[in-house]
Amino acid sequence: MSKIIIKNGRVVDPSQGLDEVLDVIIEKNKIKALKKNVSEEESEIIDAKGKIVTPGLIDMHVHLREPGREDKETIKTCSEAAAAGGFTTIFGMPNTSPVADNQTVIEYVNSKARKEAVVNIYSVANITKKGQGQEMSEIADLKKAGAIALSDDGVDVPNSGVLRHAFEYASELGMPVFSHSEDPDLAGTEWAMNEGYMSTKLGLPGKPKEAEEVAIARNIEIARLAGVKLHITHINTETSALLVSQGREKGLEVTCDTCPQFFTLDETLLENYDPKLKMNPPIREKAELEAIKRRLADGTIDAITSDHAPHLLVEKDLEFENCENGIVGLETSLGLVLTFLVHKGIIDYQRMVQLMSHNPAQISGLQNKGTLAPGADADITVIDPEKEWTVNKNAFKSKGRNTPFHGWKLKGRAEKIMIEGHFINLNI
Ligand SMILES: [Zn+2]
Ligand SMILES: [Zn+2]
Structure with missing residues (x-):
């Protein structure tokens, strides 16, 4: 049958200001x-x-790990994890092996995604060659190969001249830049957690918040100079959020996202040195966690991403200081947002859909996604908001088991997703 009707659901679509019971007709x-x-x-x-x-929900910050680290995750398993989590579209970051600083890798990922992925995958390409910050990539070629945005995620581009030049090219080509903003000299190489009272107490080397905040301020000013559309990813301090909103007040196209780990976890949890809690940026004080919730609610923060970063157990199950940074997030993101933001009354469904679908589509220029307006792609997420479930890392579709949320009881889960008119079996 060519026509499908999703009947009697509560349709939430901020692009049309809708929150009411309606039937969605798909053809x-x-x-x-x-x-x-x-x-x-x-x-x-x-x-x-x-x-x-x-x-359909969109996650703009995912580490596919393919090519190069198929032992951690593949395009196929990552897409299945995304589907299970309610996402219809994800963006793959370029720090694969080899990195996505050339057309071959972009074309490889995109063609493999078309063949094997169960959700839409877009590729983010490197700003600089090898992601090393020294020399600009062939940005026009990367766009031609199908890259949707630019990022050197994992690190910043410390050379301001190179960054300006790259921003100017990106601006000319209409490509947004996703910035992992971090001053490498302020951060240092030894850090294991947030710098402050807890790092002193636990005897672990810290990274000051200013390592990110200073870099965000610099990156926004360079964006002003070059006129690029700049998106700051995984922010987790109030100052960072305010720097972005001040940039917007000056008329700049600057946006930001945060991740569920930053409104659910604070650094007091590090008391028992659990390597599953190590990530970059590191989890912060309780006061910052509360501020992030407020800034999600008041519109300062534009999007929620997972920064899904699968690792092998052998790389994660080490001493705190020596283990890899990052957690998997695709399969817990929506449940954490519903449980800790929506059901707690911090944000409503309209705002949730802005943060997880509409704004990500707008930021990345996907005009036919992030909306249920007639004519848009039929990418849809159907959510059971009352479904109570317990996170079980052993049931993840992702190959990654590195989650601090194992055993958490959550309320609300995706029940179905549709991609371009076809339902995908979530198998959860
Ligand atoms: Zn990053
Ligand atoms: Zn990342």
Whole structure:
């Protein structure tokens, strides 16, 4: 049947200011219309009573690990993890092996994604050659090969001249830049956690928040000079959020995201040196966690990403100081947002969909995604907001088991996703 109707769901679509019970009519892979009480024959009917129906969720910051570290994750397993978590679109960061600083890697990832992935995957390419910050990549070629944005995620581009030059090219080509903002000299190479009272108490080397805040201030000023669309990823301090909003007040196209780990975990949890809690940026004080929640609610922070970073157990299960940074997040992101933000009354569903679908689409220039407006791609997430479940890392579709959320009880989970008119079996 070419026509599908998702009936009686609570449709939440901030692009049209909608939050009401409606039927979604899908035809030929596109949204055809949103109406009340449709009765049409020759349609496949899906009952969504009691469910939230949203434009497909988008995660702009994911580490696919393929090519090069297929032992940690593959394009296929990562896409299955995304689907299980309710995401219809994810963006792969370029720090693969080899890195995505050339057309071959971008084309490889995109063609493999078309063949093996169950969700939409877009590739982010390196700003600089080898991601080493010294020499600009062939940005026009990367765009031609299908890259959607630029980033040297993992590190910043410390050379301001190179960064300016890259921003100017990106601006000319209409590509957004996703910045991992971090001053390498202020951060140092030895840090294991946030610098402050707890790092002194635990005897671990710390990284000051200013390592990120100073870099964000610099990157925004260089963006002003070059006129680029700049997105600062994984912020976790109030100052960082305010620097971005001050940039916007000056008329710049600057946006930012944070991750679920930064509104659910604070550094007092590090008391028992659990390597699963080590990440970059590091988890901060409780006061910053509370500030991040406020800044998600008041519109200062634009998006939520997972920074899904699968690692092998042998790389993670080491002494705190020596283990790899990062956690997997695709399969817990939505549940954490629903449990700790929506059900706690900090944000409503409209805001959630802005943060996890509409704004990511806008920031990255995906005009036909992040919306259920007629004519848009039929990418849809159907959420059971009341579903209670316990995070079980052994049931993850991701190869990564490095999560600090194992055993957490969450409320709310994706029940179905549709990609361009086709339902995907979540198998959860
Ligand atoms: Zn990063
Ligand atoms: Zn990352």
